[in-house]
Amino acid sequence: MSTDYPVVIYGASGYTGRLVAEHLRDLGVPFVAAGRNRKRIEEALQLVPGIENARYEIVEVEHTVEALTKLLTGRKVVCNTVGPFMRYNLEVAEACLRAGVHYLDTTGEQSAILQLDEHFGRDFAKAGLAMVPSTAYMYGVSEIGARYCLETPGVDSLRLHGIGNAVPTIASTQTILDAVRHPCYYLKDGEMVRYGGIENGRVCTPSGEVLVTSNWGGSSNPIWFSRDGRVRNCKMDVAIWNQELYKKELELERAYKVQLQWIPEEQLRMVLDHMAHGITPNSPPRESRQVHRSMDICLATGNNVAMKSTLFSTGGYFTTGLLQAYAARRLSVETPRVVGLRSPSEVFGHRELMGALQSYGYASIKVERVV
Numbered sequence: 341m342s343t344d345y346p347v348v349i350y351g352a353s354g355y356t357g358r359l360v361a362e363h364l365r366d367l368g369v370p371f372v373a374a375g376r377n378r379k380r381i382e383e384a385l386q387l388v389p390g391i392e393n394a395r396y397e398i399v400e401v402e403h404t405v406e407a408l409t410k411l412l413t414g415r416k417v418v419c420n421t422v423g424p425f426m427r428y429n430l431e432v433a434e435a436c437l438r439a440g441v442h443y444l445d446t447t448g449e450q451s452a453i454l455q456l457d458e459h460f461g462r463d464f465a466k467a468g469l470a471m472v473p474s475t476a477y478m479y480g481v482s483e484i485g486a487r488y489c490l491e492t493p494g495v496d497s498l499r500l501h502g503i504g505n506a507v508p509t510i511a512s513t514q515t516i517l518d519a520v521r522h523p524c525y526y527l528k529d530g531e532m533v534r535y536g537g538i539e540n541g542r543v544c545t546p547s548g549e550v551l552v553t554s555n556w557g558g559s560s561n562p563i564w565f566s567r568d569g570r571v572r573n574c575k576m577d578v579a580i581w582n583q584e585l586y587k588k589e590l591e592l593e594r595a596y597k598v599q600l601q602w603i604p605e606e607q608l609r610m611v612l613d614h615m616a617h618g619i620t621p622n623s624p625p626r627e628s629r630q631v632h633r634s635m636d637i638c639l640a641t642g643n644n645v646a647m648k649s650t651l652f653s654t655g656g657y658f659t660t661g662l663l664q665a666y667a668a669r670r671l672s673v674e675t676p677r678v679v680g681l682r683s684p685s686e687v688f689g690h691r692e693l694m695g696a697l698q699s700y701g702y703a704s705i706k707v708e709r710v711v
């Protein structure tokens with residue numbers, strides 16, 4: 341295995357791994373495409389536009405700390421796209437620590453982020469390594485909008501809404517179903533408050549339509565901002581244009597409370613994966629930027645100040661591919677300015693991340709002073 345490839349995509353056979361490969365190629369970064377099945381990785385990479393002049397090699401690897409440590413030794417950074425992350429992130433993070441490699445992933449689940457922090461947050465900080473989950477559309481993009489608002493002194497409360505349209509991939513569907521059984525939180529008066537379950541609200545879109553929202557796992561933002569002394573309150577919800585989806589989420593929660601929670605863990609995973617297979621049996625086709633568009637809105641308030649950011653973006657999975665590749669490129673040549681468990685904007689800068697998204701035509705932002 342050559343040591344000239346500083347970045348490892350773990351989960352390269354997946355929908356998101358493929359998009360990370362596409363953007364790494366575009367940024368001119370050599371990479372290792374790794375995963376549990378060489379043939380599936382080869383097939384996936386054949387679908388990457390421009391792959392003929394990418395510099396990469398394929399490595400098949402078992403999902404064990406030992407095998408992953410061997411894979412990562414001599415590299416700079418891993419882009420971990422193997423989800424659901426509650427199931428699989430610990431082995432990858434431990435291997436990063438052993439190999440001295442920075443860690444990026446695409447998780448949006450609070451439970452997976454807290455699990456990483458609990459096990460390895462301190463050790464990453466001590467080792468001078470960055471551990472950056474959520475380097476992805478959800479919720480790296482909404483965080484950017486919040487941080488623009490926080491540039492205005494006096495802002496202490498963040499109310500965020502994501503409004504989107506997406507076709508979930510196989511692992512995304514598994515992740516959404518998996519998330520129903522893990523607790524999630526929002527930040528209220530400086531304390532993390534646990535949601536009682538799925539919480540539905542309403543959001544008015546800029547065009548005046550009213551959509552039902554769900555707390556959708558709480559988002560990573562309350563975790564990031566609970567560590568920011570400027571912020572007392574942070575809450576986020578998500579509305580999907582296909583309004584059948586929040587009803588499905590409620591049905592699943594009911595089924596979990598009534599029947600599923602009594603099933604032992606291993607069997608429960610199989611049941612949930614079977615249900616996920618019913619919703620997303622095959623990997624969906626490439627996103628369409630004409631269809632898969634999102635809005636992320638943040639209203640940020642203080643005693644006598646209010647700011648609003650509105651971020652329009654296109655292709656949540658494309659956006660994720662770019663964010664991962666951009667972050668990996670930075671970490672492959674820079675010493676990060678902060679280490680340990682950190683948000684994407686803390687490590688890479690919200691204005692720099694926005695610049696990267698804008699340069700690919702993936703997003704634009706408006707920031708306005710309301711009061």
Ligand SMILES: NC(=O)c1ccc[n+]([C@@H]2O[C@H](COP(=O)([O-])OP(=O)(O)OC[C@H]3O[C@@H](n4cnc5c(N)ncnc54)[C@H](OP(=O)(O)O)[C@@H]3O)[C@@H](O)[C@H]2O)c1
Binds near residue numbers: 376446477510623660
């Ligand atoms: N936050 C966001 O905005 C965002 C955006 C994109 C993705 N994501 C998350 O990223 C994750 C991946 O999504 P995806 O779209 O790439 O899904 P996907 O197309 O289903 O790919 C999943 C990848 O994980 C691998 N994998 C699954 N189980 C494994 C195991 N036990 N050991 C080793 N590898 C395993 C798969 O390998 P095989 O091909 O061998 O099965 C595949 O490479 C999901 O959790 C999703 O929610 C989040």
